[in-house]
Amino acid sequence: xxxxxxxxxxxxxxxxxxxxxxxxxxxxxxxxxxxxxxxxxxxxxxxxxxxxxxxxxxxxxxxxxxxxxxxxxxxxxxxxxxxxxxxxxxxxxxxxxxxxxxxxxxxxxxxxxxxxxxxxxxxxxxxxxxxxxxxxxxxxxxxxxxxxxxxxxxxxxxxxxxxxxxxxxxxxxxxxxxxxxxxxxxxxxxxxxxxxxxxxxxxxx
Numbered sequence: 001x002x003x004x005x006x007x008x009x010x011x012x013x014x015x016x017x018x019x020x021x022x023x024x025x026x027x028x029x030x031x032x033x034x035x036x037x038x039x040x041x042x043x044x045x046x047x048x049x050x051x052x053x054x055x056x057x058x059x060x061x062x063x064x065x066x067x068x069x070x071x072x073x074x075x076x077x078x079x080x081x082x083x084x085x086x087x088x089x090x091x092x093x094x095x096x097x098x099x100x101x102x103x104x105x106x107x108x109x110x111x112x113x114x115x116x117x118x119x120x121x122x123x124x125x126x127x128x129x130x131x132x133x134x135x136x137x138x139x140x141x142x143x144x145x146x147x148x149x150x151x152x153x154x155x156x157x158x159x160x161x162x163x164x165x166x167x168x169x170x171x172x173x174x175x176x177x178x179x180x181x182x183x184x185x186x187x188x189x190x191x192x193x194x195x196x197x198x199x200x201x202x203x204x205x
Contacts, residue, residue: 023049023050023051023091024046024047024050024051025050025052025053025089026046026050026052026053027052027053027054027055028040028044028052028053028054028055028112029054029055029057030054030055030056030057030060030081030102032058032060032105033058037102037105037108037109037110038110039054039102039110041112042111042113043112043113043114043115044113045117046115046116046117047118048094048095048116048117049091049092050091050116051089051091051092052089052092052114053087053089054081054088055085055086055087056081056082056083056085056086056087057084059083059084061080061081061104062080062081062102062103062104062105063078063079063080063081063102063104064076064077064078064088064090064100064101064102064103065077065100065101065102065103065106066098066099066100067099067100067101067111068097068098068099070094070096070097070098070116071096072094073093073094073096073098078090080103080104092114094116095116095118096115096116097113097114097115097116098113098114098115099111099112132160132162133158133159133160134149134159134160136179136182138159139151139159139176139179140179142161143176143179147161148161148175149175149176149179149184150163150173150175150176151173151174151176151184151186152166152171152173153174153184154166156183157182157184159176159179160173163175174186174187175187
C-alpha cells in the first residue's frame, strides 16, 4: 500500500511543479493600517492564466469588486473577508486591464489594477492543443471498442479522443487504460492508477 502512495505523491509533485511553471499565483494584501486603506501592490502585471489571491492582512472588513473588465471577460466579486488571514482567488484568462475596488472602502480610495498580458497557457487556436472532450460514457464506449482515450492527470474526469495539451493545465494528455467512477486510470506501468489530485490526502504511517 505504501508504494502506490509514494508513486502518487511523486506524480502529484511532478504535475504540480509543471503546472506552476506555466501559471503563477500572485498575492495582493488588503491593508488598513494607520487609517490608510489600500491594496498592496496597487497595480499588478500578470500573464493570462495566472491567479491572483487577495489576502486580508488585518482584522478589518474587505471585499474585492471589479469596476471595469476587458471585452469578453466576466466581472468578478469576492465574498466579504472579515478576519485576518481570510483570502479569495481569481484566475484571469483574458488579456487586458481590470480595475477593481474594495466594496466597503471605495469612497476612501481603496482601488487596484490588474494588467493581464499574453498567455501562460497553451495556444488553444492550435487544434492539437484543443482536443474534443468526451463524456464519461463515450470514453468507456471508445475503450470497449479498442479506440484510444486520453485524459489529464490534473483533471482525470476530463476525456478526449485525441492526444494534445490539456486546455486546463497545458500538460500533455495521458493515454487512458480504463475509467472507474469517472476517473482516468492511466496505461503506463506503475502510473496505471486512479488519480484524484483534488481529494488525495498525504498520510504518513
